Amino acid sequence: MMKDNLEDFVREHQRDIRNNPAFRVQVQRMCQLIGVDPLSSRKSYMSELLGVGDFYCELGIQIIDICVATRSINGGLMDLDELLRRLIRRRLKGSEPVVEDDIRRAISQLKPLKGGYKIVCFGKRKMVQSVAREMNSDQAKVMTLAQYTCKFTMEDVRVAFGWDEDRIHSCVDDMLRSGIVWMDEYNEAYPEYWVMAFFSQLNSALTMANAE
Amino acid sequence: MSNTTAVPTPGAFQFPEIYNFPPFFTRQPNESTWQEQRRQWCDLILAYYRHNRLYSLTLAEAITEPPFTNRQIHRSLRVDVLRELVDDLVKQGNASWTGAKNAKDSCLVLWRKPEVWASMIYQWANERGLFNTVLTVFELANGDDTAGQEFHNLDSVTLRRALDVLQSQGKAQLFVGTSDDDMGVKLFA
Numbered sequence: 289m290m291k292d293n294l295e296d297f298v299r300e301h302q303r304d305i306r307n308n309p310a311f312r313v314q315v316q317r318m319c320q321l322i323g324v325d326p327l328s329s330r331k332s333y334m335s336e337l338l339g340v341g342d343f344y345c346e347l348g349i350q351i352i353d354i355c356v357a358t359r360s361i362n363g364g365l366m367d368l369d370e371l372l373r374r375l376i377r378r379r380l381k382g383s384e385p386v387v388e389d390d391i392r393r394a395i396s397q398l399k400p401l402k403g404g405y406k407i408v409c410f411g412k413r414k415m416v417q418s419v420a421r422e423m424n425s426d427q428a429k430v431m432t433l434a435q436y437t438c439k440f441t442m443e444d445v446r447v448a449f450g451w452d453e454d455r456i457h458s459c460v461d462d463m464l465r466s467g468i469v470w471m472d473e474y475n476e477a478y479p480e481y482w483v484m485a486f487f488s489q490l491n492s493a494l495t496m497a498n499a500e
Numbered sequence: 501m502s503n504t505t506a507v508p509t510p511g512a513f514q515f516p517e518i519y520n521f522p523p524f525f526t527r528q529p530n531e532s533t534w535q536e537q538r539r540q541w542c543d544l545i546l547a548y549y550r551h552n553r554l555y556s557l558t559l560a561e562a563i564t565e566p567p568f569t570n571r572q573i574h575r576s577l578r579v580d581v582l583r584e585l586v587d588d589l590v591k592q593g594n595a596s597w598t599g600a601k602n603a604k605d606s607c608l609v610l611w612r613k614p615e616v617w618a619s620m621i622y623q624w625a626n627e628r629g630l631f632n633t634v635l636t637v638f639e640l641a642n643g644d645d646t647a648g649q650e651f652h653n654l655d656s657v658t659l660r661r662a663l664d665v666l667q668s669q670g671k672a673q674l675f676v677g678t679s680d681d682d683m684g685v686k687l688f689a
Contacts, residue, residue, distance in 0.1 A: 474526070482522065
């Protein structure tokens, strides 16, 4: 009974669902409460009714595109905020607006792919990881340490966690090797290690703010 | 290429976002990151030189100026890294070492390859019915007749390279005058 009502509702409000992200989120939550997942099968009547099958598929493709294009710069790690900004910038005028929730859903659909798409968090930072890589807890700790400054020195790490030199070197080497961190040799005695994804998010936020 | 003016492109050069990233000015120890970094630098060099209609650089001087110095973030590229980048550009045909052999201290930046300049000059001569006329290289570069052409005010060393190409293609004959300014060229079908 509830399912039928929901079907009618969705059919009537198809347009709003596609064009109003807040409304879309509400409807999807409703579906989940009732026990219907509109995305579980692209052929399912619900995803067709909601007309969102294509939407998430398209979004998924755009996300993959952006991640692959930036992988050699950021090691396959991008701030969720920045991804959202890039998606909005990239999508044609007049196409449906996109919010963070949409990215999460699109990414959950990408999970089966070899790329290992998933959301990882470092402190307050939410990141999209697009390479199949397990970051160990040392690296995760350092990422969290650097979440606001975008960078760290080995000395910062030693002061924060008390690790010995070998452990710090090993951690930093791994991060360099994975391409998520770049080295700045300006101060040769204390090189700084910058997390590209953190910097990139900050920089793109500033650029967009200046452009407005 | 839509830019058909022979003067520096109006408007400030748009640096890529990575230009404000301090590590961009350090040669990265990670090999694959370095591959990406060098690619971005080479693109930047060509774009910057094209935008500002610059044709050559002396390494020791260049690193103190944009694009190799970014004053906003107090970073400069090291000379040995720039040398590696120029070697990359040479490999792709977009630069040429000048000066003392093996010194690698100065080069031409060929953001447009000599072959392309050559064909522009040749086309212009064809359109103006100037085959089989001797022109001075000076007129070619600076004369009223070439005003508005892409190669107007072209740097003389680069222009000479373009003319050498035409000569090797059998489309031109160069005549050495008493000085560089006197050099003449005859183009033919």
